[in-house]
Amino acid sequence: MSAALAIEAKGLFKSFDGKPAVRGVDIAVPEGSIYGVLGPNGAGKTTTLRMLLGIIEPDRGERTLLGNSRPLEMARVVGYLPEERGLYPAMKTREAIAFMGALRGLPLDIGRKRGEILLQQNGLGDYIDKPIKSLSKGMAQTIQLFGTIVHKPKLIVLDEPFSGLDAINQGRLEHMIRDEAAAGTTVIFSTHVIHHAERLCERIAIIAGGEVRFEGLVKEARERLRPQVCLKTRAADGKWRSALPRDARLEDDHWTFELPGTGIEPLLKALLDGGAGIEELSVERRGLHDAFVAIAGETAAREMEADEAMGDGG
C-alpha cells in the first residue's frame, strides 16, 4: 500500500479472563480514508478500537496511531466517540463540547465558540445553555459527536456511531463523515449495519469471532463473489437450459445464478442459439451483504441482522 497509514495494527491479541476476545487482528487504515469495521456484537470490534486508541493494552501485537506506537500520545489529534455514550448530566451543552475539546488540548474559550457554531449549524441553537439531562438521547449523542470533532482531529474513531440515531440523524452523520473525510480527516467507524459501511467506506475490515476475515477495499470484498445474473425467458424449457449452471434458481419466472467463469458472451450465445427467447437479462455486481455472508459466514450474518433489527451496538 503506497498511501501513508493513519492506523496500522499487526497481530493484535487480547483476552479477558482467559477467553480470547481479539485474535491476531491486522488492520491498515490509509490517511484521509473512511474505514469501516464490520462485525456482529461480540465480534471484537470495540476491543480492537480500544486497543488502537491505547485505552487498553493488547496482550500481544503492535499498533501505530498516526505513526506513534503510544496511541495516547496522539490523543490531541484524535477524536473518539465510544459505543457507550457518556456526558455529565448537569453540564450545559456548549460547556460539554468545550470540555471534551479541552481534554484534547483545545482552549476552553475556543471550544465554547466552536461548540456554539456547531450547535447553531445543526439546528440546536436553542439548546446552547441547556443541561445535557434535559436533552433527548439522540440529541445528547449528537452533542457528544460535536465534542468528538470540536478540536478538529486528524483521526476520528467512532464506535457504532449510528446506533440510537433516527433516520434523519443517521443521514446527518453520514453527511458529516463525508465532510470530514473530504477535509482530509481519517474516519474509522465500527458498525453492524452493512449498508452504512457500503455507502461510506472505501476500505473495510470484517471481524467475526475476534478475527479479521477480510481487510481491504469494499470493491475487493464484493469482487470475491461473481456477479449475479437475473434472466427471464419466453421459453420454459429447451436446449438453452444446459447453458445455466447447476445451482441456478427459478424464482417468480426469473432465473438467478452466478455468472459462469467463462463470462457473459458464451452464456449469451448459448441462450440465443438454444432458443431461450430472452425477455430480461441483467448482470449485477454483488452487494456487500452477500460478500459479508460469503466471508464471515451465515451465522455471523444472521447475528448482524439480529443486531440491526434490535438497533444496538456491538
Add this chain to the structure above:
Amino acid sequence: MRLWESAWVIARRDFVAQVFSRFFILFLLAPVVLFGFMIFFSLSTDAQDRTASQPVVAVVSDSTTYNALSQTRSRLVGSMSEQSFPTLRYVDPGEDVRAQAQALLADETGNFSGVFSGTLDQPVLTGPVRSSDFVGRRMQLLIEESRRTAALEGARASPAPLRLERVVTTQASGSVANLRRALGQGAQALIFSITLMLATLALSTLVEEKSNKIIEVLAASVPLESIFLGKLIAMLGISLVGLALWGAMLATAVTLFYNLFSDWVSLPSVSPGVGWLAFVPLLLLYYTTNFMLLAALFLGIGAQATSIREIQTVSMPVVLMQLMILLLAMTVVNGQGGAMVWFAYLFPLSSPMAMIALASKSSLLWPHLLALAWQALWVVIMVRLSSRLFRRTVFKSSSSGSLFRLNFWKKPASG
C-alpha cells in the same frame, strides 16, 4: 507537561461541579453546625454533670456545727473550686441519729453520699467508702479546718495575713512542653478530621464517571494518571475552600470571644518548636500531603466499586484505617522516641501527621524538607498505583510498562 495540563482540565470541571452544586453549602455548614452542637452540648452537659455528680452530705447535727462547717466550706471553695468539697445539706436530728443516718442513705430522693452527725469534737461520718474516699477525706479537712478556726476564735488570736511574693515569668519549660504537646495534638486532630470528612468524597468520585459512562472518553483523551491527579487536586481545592471558610469563622469567633471576655480569659502564650512562621505553612503542606496520600488511596479503592452501595460498604474499613493511622501518628506526640515513633515518621500515610507533631515540639527544620519530599514521592506512587489498578481491573488492560516510568510527562509527538 501534558499530565498537569490534562489534570487541570479534570480538576477544574470537578471543582466547578462540586462548588456550584446546591449541596456544597450543606457540605460547608455541616461541620460548623456539628461543631456548634458539640460545644453547646458539652458545655451544658458538663455543667449539668458537675451539679449532678457533686456528692451531697447530710449534716444531722445542731445548727452551730452546720454553720461552722458551711462557713469553712464557703471559704475554701473560694480559693479552690465548688467541686472540691461535697455539698452540705442540713437535716434536723431525730431521736435515733444512727437509724436516721441509715434511713437518709437509703432514701433515693435525698441522693446522699454520706451523713455527718455528732459535733466537731466528736464527729461521725456514716456512708460507704469508695476507692478515692473523696467524701471522707474532704469532710475530715472541713472538720479540722472548722475546729482550727473555732480554736483561734476562742483564743481571740488571728494569724497575720500572708503576703506571697510573686516573681512573674513568661514561660516555664513544663508548661511549654504541655502546650506544645496540645498544639501538636490539635494540629493532628485538624488534619485528621478534615481528611475524614472528605474520605467518602474521594471514595465515590469516580463512580459518577463510571455510571455516566464518561470514563471511556476521559481514558481515551488523557492519561489515567491525569484523571486521578485532577480529581485529587479538585478535592484538595474543595477542602481548602472549606478550610478557609471554617478557619475564618473560627478566627472570628475566637476574636469575638476574646474581645468580650478579655478581662476574665487569657489565651495561652505558646510558640511551636519551629515557630509560628514555619508552623502554619508546614501545617498547610502536611495537610496537603496527608490529603493527597489518603485521597489517592481511597480514590484507588473507590475506583474499583461499581455502585454507591459498594462505596458505603467500604467506607467503614476506610474510617477505621484512618483512625489507626491517627493512633500511629499520635505516638510522636506522646512518645519520646523508639521504633514506633520512627515508623510513624517513615510510614507514608502517618508521616504528615507525625511530622506536624514534630514541628510543634522541635525547632529543627531540615527533617521537614526530607519528609515533604518523601511524602510527595509517595503521592506520585499512589496515583500511579491507583490508576494502574483501575486500568487493569476496570478496563481489564494488560500492563503498560514500569510503575516508575513517568514518560507521560513528555510532550506529545507532533503529527
